[in-house]
Amino acid sequence: MTKLTGFLPPALARPFAALGGLLFLVAAMLPWATFLLNDGAFPDKATLQFFDAPFELTGYRWHLLLFGALVLIATFVPTPGKARVLRAFGWGGLAISVISAIFIAGKGGGIGAITSADGNFALGPIVGALGGIALILSAGAMPLPDIPQWPTKIFARMGPRGRGLAWLILLVAFAAVLYLVSLTLTAGGIGGAAFPYAGPIFLAFLGFAGGLVGALHGMGVTGWIARLSEEYRAFSIIVLLLCAFALPFTDAGSQYWMQVAATIGVYAATAIGLNIVVGLAGLLDLGYVAFLGIGAFVAANLSGAAASTVGWNVPFPVAALISAAVAGAFGAVVGSPTLRVRGDYLAIVTLAFGEIFYRTALNNIGDLTGGSNAIPGIPAIEMFGKPFNEPITFLGTDLPSGVLYYFLIVLVVAAVMAVFANLKNSRIGRAWIAIREDEDAARAMGIATGRAKILAFMCGATLAGLAGAIFAHKLGSASADSFKFLESVTLLAAVILGGMGTIPGAVLGASLLFVLPEKLREFEDYRLLVFGLALVFIMRFRPQGLVPDRVRRAEFAGETAEGKPIEEVQEQAVLEQELELEREHEAPSGPKEAGR
Amino acid sequence: MSAARHSMSETVLEASGVSMIFGGLTALNDVSLSLDEGRIVGLIGPNGAGKTTLFNCLTGLYTPSQGAVRLHGRDLPHDPAKVTAAGIARTFQNIRLFPNMTVQENVLVGRHIRMRQGPLASLFHGPVFRRGEAAARQKSTELLEFVGLSGLDDEVARNLPYGDQRRLEIARALATEPDVLLLDEPTAGMNPQETEAARQLIFRIRDTGVSVVVIEHDTKFIFGLCDTVSVLVQGEVLVEGSPETVRDDPRVIEAYLGKPREEVEASISEAAAAGSVVDHRDAGTGEEDA
Secondary structure, eight states, X not given: OGGGTTSSOGGGXXXXXXXXXXXXXXXXXXXXXXXXXXXXXXTTTTTSOXXXXXXXXXXXXXXXXXXXXXXXXXXXXXXXXXXXXXXHHHHHHXXXXXXXXXXXXXXXXSGGGXXXXXXXXXXXXXXXXXXXXXXXXXXXXXXXXXXXXXXXXXXXXXXXXHHHHHHHHHHHHHHHHHHHHHHHHXXXXXXXXXXXXXXXXXXXXXXXXXXXXXXXXXXXXHHHHHHHHHHTHHHHHHHHHHHHHHGGGSTTOSHHHHHHHHHHHHHHHHHHHHHIIIIISOOOOSOXXXXXXXXXXXXXXXXXXXXXXXOOOOOHHHHHHHHHXXXXXHHHHHHGGGGTOOXXXXXXXXXXXXHXXXXXXXXXXXXXXXXXXXXXOOOOOEETTEETTSOEEETTEEEOTTHHHHHHHXXXXXXXXXXXXXXXXXXXXXXXXXXXXXXXXXXXXXXXXXXXXXXXXXXHHHHHHHHHHHHHHHHSOBOGGGGOHHHHHHHHHHHHHHOTTOHHHHHHHHXXXXXXXXXXXXXXXXXXXXXXXXXXXXXXXXXXXXSOOHHXXXXXXXXXXXXXXXXXXXXXXXXXXXXXXXXXXXXXHHHHHHHO | OXXXXXXXXXXXXXXXXXXXXXXXXXXXXXXXXEEETTOEEEEEOOTTSSHHHHHHHHTTSSOOSEEEEEETTEEOOSSHHHHHHHTEXXXXXXXXXXXXXXXXXXXXXHHGGGOOOOHHHHHHOOHHHHHHHHHHHHHHHHHHHHHTOTTOTTSBGGGSOHHHHHHHHHHHXXXXXXXXXXXXXXXXXXXXXXXXXXXXXXXXXXXXTOEEEEEOSOHHHHHTTOSEEEEEEXXXXXXXXXXXXXXXXXXXXXXXXXXXXXXHHHTHHHHHHHTOOOOHHHHSSOOXXX
């Protein structure tokens, strides 16, 4: 990306930006496919000429039109963080164009589908991609501005009216987030044989959402909102929670999406738990999903399911607490080798633990897991006389079945977030981070590193166990196959992808990694390939994760305040010291040498 | 110069007959060192003489093969964390801050051992927790002011200039409320002004009642700072005494600077065979390390 900087002479930056915007506008109006695809018209009437149906511009073509208009505004109106904004729109538009182009060409059986065939021309994808490239080049020719820091204190100075204004801004911002989440979740619809276009539409939507959020970030808006929400913390938490509860009332409020959202919630809670172990304490755990499994099997055995062998039926809250406690105890057991092994060796130990758990569960050792038959028929959670798998009516709105699980998981995720945040900002959390940074120095500061590491494993495992209890009830069965190595890797990827050590990072990572496979169903065999490619790209261009914490941002910036890499400064210091020594050394012998 | 002032003080830290053997290598051989309350003791010697090894023995990182280290007359526990709790804090030769934590967080980690917050308090952030946290932050602010890093609380440690990183490491060590502070080459890589500032800082630390042991290569710095100086050569104490005594001792000059040229040339083959010539220029890069 850095190579694109300075590719264009600065004088051409603005013309290229305008050109990019225009190309976006034009691309949105051009047809995108030369013929009807076999599986039916590519959505959003991609084969139509704009002038055939100017008012039916929907989906990604509408997004591109919007980008084009915004780019033209940003080009000619003074915009804070202009180069960053243009660059974000450029990459977003490029992503939309390239994803759609690849898909149309692939499904249509060749390049002809996106260029010309049978006398028809469909140059939309190419024009769109060129627009994106023009914008990226133009942004590279401009000086890259710092992200503007908008003031947040002015509201406090304005008294009660200022606070009302700040609340209103936060309310609007969070409502927009809710809307974006709902749109993202439902973008492309339900994938699979019934609707083969879900994948590309969803990916193209991610390009749109990414471009938009990137532009807002470049303008300093997201940072401003984040700081503002920090200032009015209690209010923000309440509104965020309300927004989460409001999701079923949006377009995403169907049974299917509620189920997906609840599953994401389970994995998000688990990922936050893993974030304690990996993100804070820096202990690589490759068998973490085992704790989710332990929680699930404990809950399954206490649920009164026909296949459970314990024969002890307790109410769900009790079962959930027992699940969490048992998983936590196993966490301590797995954590104990960390006293002796570090780094790669620890990863291998945890990998082995995960595999031991999976094999044990699969072979039904101890007769607690049902083996390959799993434990089916786990009854739904029933609290306050209401089974959780039934639809409900709330505020005059009919909500689909599964929505109660969604509400429950929102509460659990909120609780897990609170646990994570509180631990992170405490003596224990600092000890964990210190161990991650430099274990020997941490010991020298009086931290009992062994105990701290076991505690990290215990806390992480407890949270996973809790999530596992809900997981078992929600699925209605607990099967060893849900807790394979691949799941551990995906969870780890969620934490690293989202940004280590942050809550929004873990949630975003878990959402992406568990929604993507759902959305990419029609890619069938290529699904994991696309998934892997996406990971590689994100790690290449944003190694600090999507939502890095302040500290990791600094780490990947890799520079000191004076702009030199830290190693260089240290090297130089050592060098100077050696020179000085040498001078001292030579001083007495110098005259003698001269005398000879 | 200040010997009279401290003549009544008692011994805080005492190493007696400490030997450290790694496999076939004797890094320390029967080393004794004693530190009186409110004193500054210097430890000098060529590279590879065993200075840092001695530090590691004094902080519980190594368990001496022979001999004992006593703090306030009690044997030192063989665990760095417990040694810190007992009242010994250290800095490292090659700065070992927590690079991605903020300046304040680094000092707060130093407070770890003096804070009483269990897992439950950390989970629920009750009023007692918040009081403890506020007190720790207050202490951290004071310490940062003491070492001259005021206002840099939220800076990420790795972004500090080199000299400030050294000072932050000292603030972090002081946060553990030590009786004894061990400084491993505190002025390495500093210019003369920074070195002088470091000297003043160490005096101020001494004035708060903390006893200090300093390893340095800069002999001028050591002689102007310490009440007593020990010279360590090849794992043994060569000379020990006031800066004046040590400075004028011919054995120290020989160990540090080599023999006069004529003598060296006369016995060049002999010296090479015995392997007793200590040459800085060759040893310069291979510093002993923990």
